[in-house]
Amino acid sequence: MTAEFFHEGELVAVLTAQPIDRFLDYKAPVGGCHLGAFVEVPLGPRKVLGVVWREGAGDYDYAKIRPVIRVLDVAPMRDEMKEFLTRAADYTLTPMSAMLRLATRAPGLGDAPSMRKVYRLGTADPDRMTPARTKVLEVLRDYGGLSFTLGELAEMAGVGTSVVKGLVKQGAVLEEDSPRDMPYGALDADYGGKALSADQAAGAEVLRAALRTDKYGTTLLKGVTGSGKTEVYLEAVAECLRMGRQALVLLPEIALSGEFITRVEARFGMKPAEWHSGVTMTERRRCWRMVGEGAAQMVVGARSALFLPFQNLGLIVVDEEHDTSYKQEDGVLYNARDMAVLRAAINGAQVVLASATPSLESWANVEAGKYQRLVLNSRFGPAVMPEMTAIDMRVEDVPNGKWVSPTLRDGITDRLEKGQQSLIFLNRRGYAPITLCRACGHQIGCDHCDARMVEHRFQNRLMCHQCGETKPMPTVCPHCEVEGKMSPVGPGVERMAEEVTALFPEARVVVLSSDLYGSARAMKAHIEEIAQGGADIIIGTQLVAKGHNFPNLTLVGVIDADLGLQGSDLRAAERTFQLMRQVAGRAGRAEVAGAAMLQTFQPEHPVIRAILAGDEESFWAAEAAERKAAGVPPYGRMAGIILSSTNAQEVFDLGTDMARRDGPLRKIGAQVFGPAPAPIARVRGRHRVRLLVKADKAAPLQQALAEWAGQFRLKGELRMAIDIDPQSFY
Numbered sequence: 001m002t003a004e005f006f007h008e009g010e011l012v013a014v015l016t017a018q019p020i021d022r023f024l025d026y027k028a029p030v031g032g033c034h035l036g037a038f039v040e041v042p043l044g045p046r047k048v049l050g051v052v053w054r055e056g057a058g059d060y061d062y063a064k065i066r067p068v069i070r071v072l073d074v075a076p077m078r079d080e081m082k083e084f085l086t087r088a089a090d091y092t093l094t095p096m097s098a099m100l101r102l103a104t105r106a107p108g109l110g111d112a113p114s115m116r117k118v119y120r121l122g123t124a125d126p127d128r129m130t131p132a133r134t135k136v137l138e139v140l141r142d143y144g145g146l147s148f149t150l151g152e153l154a155e156m157a158g159v160g161t162s163v164v165k166g167l168v169k170q171g172a173v174l175e176e177d178s179p180r181d182m183p184y185g186a187l188d189a190d191y192g193g194k195a196l197s198a199d200q201a202a203g204a205e206v207l208r209a210a211l212r213t214d215k216y217g218t219t220l221l222k223g224v225t226g227s228g229k230t231e232v233y234l235e236a237v238a239e240c241l242r243m244g245r246q247a248l249v250l251l252p253e254i255a256l257s258g259e260f261i262t263r264v265e266a267r268f269g270m271k272p273a274e275w276h277s278g279v280t281m282t283e284r285r286r287c288w289r290m291v292g293e294g295a296a297q298m299v300v301g302a303r304s305a306l307f308l309p310f311q312n313l314g315l316i317v318v319d320e321e322h323d324t325s326y327k328q329e330d331g332v333l334y335n336a337r338d339m340a341v342l343r344a345a346i347n348g349a350q351v352v353l354a355s356a357t358p359s360l361e362s363w364a365n366v367e368a369g370k371y372q373r374l375v376l377n378s379r380f381g382p383a384v385m386p387e388m389t390a391i392d393m394r395v396e397d398v399p400n401g402k403w404v405s406p407t408l409r410d411g412i413t414d415r416l417e418k419g420q421q422s423l424i425f426l427n428r429r430g431y432a433p434i435t436l437c438r439a440c441g442h443q444i445g446c447d448h449c450d451a452r453m454v455e456h457r458f459q460n461r462l463m464c465h466q467c468g469e470t471k472p473m474p475t476v477c478p479h480c481e482v483e484g485k486m487s488p489v490g491p492g493v494e495r496m497a498e499e500v501t502a503l504f505p506e507a508r509v510v511v512l513s514s515d516l517y518g519s520a521r522a523m524k525a526h527i528e529e530i531a532q533g534g535a536d537i538i539i540g541t542q543l544v545a546k547g548h549n550f551p552n553l554t555l556v557g558v559i560d561a562d563l564g565l566q567g568s569d570l571r572a573a574e575r576t577f578q579l580m581r582q583v584a585g586r587a588g589r590a591e592v593a594g595a596a597m598l599q600t601f602q603p604e605h606p607v608i609r610a611i612l613a614g615d616e617e618s619f620w621a622a623e624a625a626e627r628k629a630a631g632v633p634p635y636g637r638m639a640g641i642i643l644s645s646t647n648a649q650e651v652f653d654l655g656t657d658m659a660r661r662d663g664p665l666r667k668i669g670a671q672v673f674g675p676a677p678a679p680i681a682r683v684r685g686r687h688r689v690r691l692l693v694k695a696d697k698a699a700p701l702q703q704a705l706a707e708w709a710g711q712f713r714l715k716g717e718l719r720m721a722i723d724i725d726p727q728s729f730y
């Protein structure tokens with residue numbers, strides 16, 4: 001048993017965020033320190049952040065051990081967090097130091113709280129009133145005794161900051177110092193809340209009851225887009241708040257969270273804490289500290305919010321649980337959905353996985369009785385699921401270099417006449433995926449990656465979607481030097497916009513693609529404007545498939561429903577099924593029924609047929625049977641090994657050596673495939689080789705992998721990444 005407190009001079013083992021991968025002994029400082037305390041310790045000439053993990057090992061000359069420099073003024077790390085980090089590290093084969101980095105991603109954690117100026121209503125009257133001054137005072141009166149920063153107040157009143165400053169001089173507004181890390185406003189579980197349909201009310205009660213058990217449990221909340229899943233899980237959040245526990249809601253496309261935050265505010269009377277890359281450093285620090293003190297009741301965040309130091313976490317909601325962005329694809333390779341379940345199990349918390357199109361993993365866990373399932377069957381209110389049809393491109397008359405079929409064109413014309421919106425979906429950014437020389441057949445590729453350059457006409461450049469490198473569009477072929485023969489092949493959203501504008505010159509056409517915005521805020525504002533009716537035809541990438549409401553949208557046309565079915569990804573069918581259903585779900589959200597038209601060259605393909613029929617259960621059952629037979633996830637286990645180096649020979653040699661010396665894997669009955677050049681064999685100048693390991697579901701895969709990989713030394717430029725449960729195979 002480790003002590004809970006260490007007196008000055010006693011030895012403590014400290015985990016630091018430095019890549020040294022062992023615990024270091026230090027002496028407890030003057031005044032002692034608690035187990036779990038965040039501390040600053042000397043490491044060579046530097047001071048680094050660490051956590052008092054346990055008693056020191058004492059296997060080193062006591063006299064030479066240095067003391068902890070200081071204990072940071074933040075809540076110590078709780079035992080359950082230590083357990084979570086340890087088990088997550090074991091599962092993902094990640095060093096503990098990297099896990100600690102994930103858990104401390106807020107700047108200036110130990111610093112004394114800095115102060116800032118805030119403004120609230122004063123008592124004096126200004127010498128004279130102006131319309132601008134009146135507005136400022138009205139805002140302050142409306143919000144009772146609350147205080148605001150200068151920027152907030154000026155923005156809310158719609159005036160310049162000098163107006164506020166003027167009022168301060170007069171004593172009509174008071175300027176005060178206040179610590180930056182202010183607690184969040186209290187959320188009121190019973191503030192708002194809609195009258196729920198019978199379906200929704202029953203679902204909410206199931207979730208509330210689960211929370212009241214005070215135990216771990218996972219519920220898959222399934223319902224078509226617009227069925228009110230969000231309304232239902234907000235009721236679970238409410239129950240969690242009533243119980244005095246903290247709630248975390250994870251969203252995949254956090255840049256679009258504005259709409260969600262507004263809904264939370266309407267439901268609970270106050271905004272939640274936010275944690276994602278769009279949040280300022282000051283706000284991050286505030287969020288981290290307040291979560292640790294239990295002074296943030298609800299956090300809305302991206303996947304890394306799982307690593308916040310919750311004091312009493314009662315509920316984790318993973319919205320759009322099937323979304324691939326929950327898998328972190330660089331640094332620590334973890335799947336936030338799976339880690340949410342792990343964290344909840346350790347904390348005795350509930351998990352809600354919400355989706356219209358659940359992952360096969362979650363579907364299988366329901367079948368196996370590990371998760372409970374809640375289904376919301378119909379859309380809320382009058383909206384119904386759109387009618388889905390295929391457009392057989394083999395019989396449509398489409399000119400060369402064009403992609404809109406006459407059938408789809410007629411559908412759009414009809415919507416234009418009715419004043420309704422249409423969405424044209426194509427999951428390809430840019431103008432054209434390939435730029436080809438018509439004289440010699442040369443395709444322009446990236447200099448650093450094994451990938452073609454994509455033309456982006458708005459920016460007037462070619463871009464590599466792997467590394468982001470751009471170059472100007474050449475007029476002369478870099479290969480045969482013939483002039484004026486470079487031409488685009490295939491469609492991207494920008495090229496679709498050209499075609500659609502030519503077809504419907506009167507219509508307002510917009511392109512929605514993530515690369516067209518300078519900031520998440522600009523993108524959000526634009527989407528909002530479009531949803532309000534600021535366009536007749538929207539051309540979009542998968543950005544539009546997620547979460548946003550377009551109330552007046554009644555037709556979705558999918559340019560190439562076959563796109564995702566190509567390729568060797570084991571989840572190709574699942575992904576296509578999910579994406580198509582989600583995109584279709586954008587149509588007919590309000591009073592008007594919607595239609596979805598899928599252009600396809602293979603209408604008889606089982607996946608396309610399943611999408612059209614909307615027969616989910618049989619799709620999942622068939623998909624599950626196939627995966628079971630192949631022994632692949634979720635019925636078997638996989639790990640990807642990605643080796644890379646600037647030297648192609650070196651990386652292949654290591655791969656071959658690894659495949660040969662596979663003893664530790666064979667011991668557990670696992671198989672190694674490869675080495676093979678990765679589908680994208682060169683990224684940023686590094687050659688990439690993949691191996692794939694397959695094992696039984698019950699096999700101790702991580703242990704065997706660690707033993708196996710431990711046999712090889714990575715010299716020089718070589719890098720190895722192990723990806724447990726890989727989602728992407730690029």
Ligand code: ADP
Binds near residue numbers: 194224
């Ligand atoms: P989902 O999360 O399943 O896509 P939402 O919870 O976003 O569904 O609901 C879709 C729309 O219907 C939202 O605009 C929501 O406010 C509205 N809605 C859902 N349930 C109700 C209800 N009981 N009363 C009023 N509006 C509702």
Ligand code: ZN
Binds near residue numbers: 446447451464684
């Ligand atoms: Zn590149």
